[in-house]
Amino acid sequence: MPSPTDWWRSAVIYQIYPRSFADSNGDGMGDLPGITARLAGLRDLGVDAVWLSPFYPSPQHDAGYDVADYRSVDPRFGDLGDADKMIAEAKALGLRVIVDLVPNHTSDEHAWFRAALQAAPGSPERERYVFRDGRGDDGGEPPNGWRSVFGGPAWQRVADGQWYLHLFDVSQPDLNWGNPEVRAEFEDILRFWLDRGVDGFRVDVAHGLIKEATLSDYEYAGEILGGMAPEGAPPPPMWDQDGVHEVYREWRAVLDAYEGDRILVAEAWVQPADRLARYVRPDEMHQAFNFEYLDTPWIAERLRKVIDSTTAANAAVGAPTTWVLSNHDVVRHATRLGYPVGERRRPGIGAGDPQPDAPLGLRRARAASLQMLGLPGSAYLYQGEELGLPEHTTMPDDYRQDPAWERSGHAERGRDGCRVPIPWEADAPSYGFGPTDASWLPQPSSWAEYALDRQRDVPGSTYELYRSALRLRREHRLGDGSLEWVETAPDVLAFRNGGVLVVTNFGESPAGLPAGAEVLLTSEPLTDDGRVPQDVTVWARG
Ligand code: GLC
Numbered sequence: 001m002p003s004p005t006d007w008w009r010s011a012v013i014y015q016i017y018p019r020s021f022a023d024s025n026g027d028g029m030g031d032l033p034g035i036t037a038r039l040a041g042l043r044d045l046g047v048d049a050v051w052l053s054p055f056y057p058s059p060q061h062d063a064g065y066d067v068a069d070y071r072s073v074d075p076r077f078g079d080l081g082d083a084d085k086m087i088a089e090a091k092a093l094g095l096r097v098i099v100d101l102v103p104n105h106t107s108d109e110h111a112w113f114r115a116a117l118q119a120a121p122g123s124p125e126r127e128r129y130v131f132r133d134g135r136g137d138d139g140g141e142p143p144n145g146w147r148s149v150f151g152g153p154a155w156q157r158v159a160d161g162q163w164y165l166h167l168f169d170v171s172q173p174d175l176n177w178g179n180p181e182v183r184a185e186f187e188d189i190l191r192f193w194l195d196r197g198v199d200g201f202r203v204d205v206a207h208g209l210i211k212e213a214t215l216s217d218y219e220y221a222g223e224i225l226g227g228m229a230p231e232g233a234p235p236p237p238m239w240d241q242d243g244v245h246e247v248y249r250e251w252r253a254v255l256d257a258y259e260g261d262r263i264l265v266a267e268a269w270v271q272p273a274d275r276l277a278r279y280v281r282p283d284e285m286h287q288a289f290n291f292e293y294l295d296t297p298w299i300a301e302r303l304r305k306v307i308d309s310t311t312a313a314n315a316a317v318g319a320p321t322t323w324v325l326s327n328h329d330v331v332r333h334a335t336r337l338g339y340p341v342g343e344r345r346r347p348g349i350g351a352g353d354p355q356p357d358a359p360l361g362l363r364r365a366r367a368a369s370l371q372m373l374g375l376p377g378s379a380y381l382y383q384g385e386e387l388g389l390p391e392h393t394t395m396p397d398d399y400r401q402d403p404a405w406e407r408s409g410h411a412e413r414g415r416d417g418c419r420v421p422i423p424w425e426a427d428a429p430s431y432g433f434g435p436t437d438a439s440w441l442p443q444p445s446s447w448a449e450y451a452l453d454r455q456r457d458v459p460g461s462t463y464e465l466y467r468s469a470l471r472l473r474r475e476h477r478l479g480d481g482s483l484e485w486v487e488t489a490p491d492v493l494a495f496r497n498g499g500v501l502v503v504t505n506f507g508e509s510p511a512g513l514p515a516g517a518e519v520l521l522t523s524e525p526l527t528d529d530g531r532v533p534q535d536v537t538v539w540a541r542g
Helices: 032-045 080-093 111-118 180-195 244-256 273-280 300-315 358-374 403-407 445-450 462-475
Strands: 012-016 049-052 096-101 155-157 163-165 200-203 263-266 322-324 378-382 483-485 492-497 500-505 518-522 536-541
Touching: 012 032, 032 049, 032 080, 032 462, 080 096, 096 180, 180 244, 244 263, 244 273, 263 273, 273 300, 300 483, 300 492, 358 462, 358 492, 358 500, 358 536, 462 518
Parallel strands: 012 049, 012 378, 049 096, 096 200, 200 263, 322 378
Antiparallel strands: 155 163, 483 492, 492 500, 500 536, 518 536
């Protein structure tokens, strides 16, 4: 039985992307003091915890997911004292804090990698990474044909002729998790942040740490984005190897030695659901993002299937499901849902691409969020979604910073569009992101209408919809609840979670509610005769 201290089983966790949340010093880059000053607002919104994307020293070739020092703070974001203040303020407000841990790779500016480049082939310094001799007569061919997730080959040659593996950018060399020194170092890094009072870690690329021992070639390598093999292809040798679970069992023991209820969250692009559920077995991690739900098209039957299969796979190992619709790696759901139903998720959108139907996207996004927050389990929100914020879909390409843009030879616009600094005040410079006009990515001129101060206390605004949903979710204990489907028309998805009925209508004909149902919340107004219009979710009692 879950103990009452298992806060994470039902928690709503808000992702802060530090670069783009709040800038206290006006340099155009968000920072830790900016976050600390705005935590009370998140408490007011009603979330239980925050997860911060990396704020560690980094050359920022992959927006901080290229870490040069795991035990410090990048001066762009502040210093360790600012991190301590942020953690203390969160605690005072009753918010938990989760930080990002990037164990698959370091930055090429990490002291270990610099040492590896100075050292000889076969040296202990090189053994911390994945260095190999090349193929071909002069070793001029990469050791195998693996491709980087961001495009191009996954190997880079160094001055003495050896090659190193980088599943992501060339500035992100993969660590060798077969090396006990690497394991010991990361256990120490965990303790460093646990000692500072964090409540857990979101583990970046959790499915990638261990590679198949012989680094066997893989003909589908170029087709894999983040670990999903194409249908019918054999399992990829770089993702979801059984050895990763040993690492997480060790980490779990580290966390369990601390008081409080500290957690590990897997970012693992792994399917099917029962493979993903292996990451949340009782002696491993606590949660894994349900990306299959995020990727499911806006079709009642498909959503029902994925809600069932992922809930069942998690239940089989005693874990809750962890719902998510947006994050810093995917097109925001208010935009994604504005494209024709069933289209493949786009890896970024630019001015030359087909543009979404923005009002439709927002309408569906509000319905999707209300559906998600009605489900039992934990839910992750991405900063700005509570404002109904869309992707920046017309950003001039000159501004793009995601390494995927260059590495894909401009085939993929990349993730900058979901990372734009968020609007707080409609009439302030940088919409209140900071005290000046500076913003590391340009904000669209149409964003005043999304600003928090235009939505707070405005009935029907997306912000108030989220705030009401989070309050009711807590009051009715929906996160700890259980799901029971209610059979209705095929275009309608309806379930009961305890005393609350959640109905989403995907079809053109308005859907009726049971006689006497008391409406608690709706993502859009009902029809005059009290029925649920298309692309609307309702919470009701009775
Ligand atoms: C994860 C992060 C992503 C990053 C990648 C490499 O997928 O979420 O932003 O680029 O790992 O660290």
